[in-house]
Amino acid sequence: MKLDFAGWLAFGLALALAGCASTATDSGATPPAVAPTLTSDYHIGVDDIVQVSVWRNPELGITVPVRPDGMISVPLIGDVAAGGHTPEEVAKDIQEKLATYVRDPQVAVILTDLRSHEYLSRVRVTGAVRQPVSIPYRPGMTVLDAVLAAGGITEFAAPDRSNLYRKSQDQTQSYEVRLDRILNKGDLDTNFTVAPGDVITVPERVL
Structure with missing residues (x-):
C-alpha cells in the first residue's frame, strides 16, 4: 500500500x-x-545510475540509468540485463559478450547513484x-x-x-x-x- x-x-x-x-x-x-551499504552485494534497480568502464577502451564506457525494463544499452553488444543483478554480475555478463569484439576485455561496473530505493x-x-x-x-x-x-x-x-x-x-x-x-x-x-x-x-x- x-x-x-x-x-x-x-x-x-x-x-x-x-x-x-x-x-x-x-x-x-x-x-x-x-x-x-555494500554496493558489491547491492542488487541494481530501475533508475539506478551505473557506470560501465572497459579498460583500454574508453569509447565503450557509458554512464546511464537503468531503464524500466531493467536493461542498459552498451556499445557493440546492445542491451544487457542490469535490474536485479549485482554490479559484479553485470560486469561479468558484459565482459563475456564483449569478448566477441574486444580481446581480453576488462570491465568494471560502478553504481554512481542509488535511486531505485529512494x-x-x-x-x-x-x-x-x-x-x-x-x-x-x-x-x-x-x-x-x-x-x-x-x-x-x-x-x-x-x-x-x-x-x-x-x-x-x-x-x-x-x-x-x-x-x-x-x-x-x-x-x-x-x-x-x-x-x-x-x-x-x-x-x-x-x-
Whole structure:
C-alpha cells in the first residue's frame, strides 16, 4: 500500500502517541549502529545510475540509468540485463559478450547513484516542526540533519521530549532525543545517526 504525505504524517503521529505493547521504549538507550551499504552485494534497480568502464577502451564506457525494463544499452553488444543483478554480475555478463569484439576485455561496473530505493529508504520528521517532511535517507544522516530539513522546531515544541522510532523485526523501538540540548547547548549525545524508515517526532508542549 502506498501512502501519501498525509498518510505518513498520520503514521508518525500515531507512533508518537502509541502506548501499545508492540512499541518498546529504551529510555536513555542508543539506537544500534547503521550498517554501511555494500554496493558489491547491492542488487541494481530501475533508475539506478551505473557506470560501465572497459579498460583500454574508453569509447565503450557509458554512464546511464537503468531503464524500466531493467536493461542498459552498451556499445557493440546492445542491451544487457542490469535490474536485479549485482554490479559484479553485470560486469561479468558484459565482459563475456564483449569478448566477441574486444580481446581480453576488462570491465568494471560502478553504481554512481542509488535511486531505485529512494521511496523505501526515507526518514520522516513529524510534530511541532516548521514543515513535516519525508526525506531520502543518506548515509551518515543524523537526527539534527533531519530536523533542520524540516525547518527546525516551532515555538510550541517541547524539544526535550522528542523521540526517534525505529522498526526492528516485529516491534518498534523508541529512543529519547534531547533536541533542546542538541539545538541550544551543542550536546550531541542524543544526535543519533538515523536509519532508513526512521520516524522522528517532536511533541508540542503542554500549555
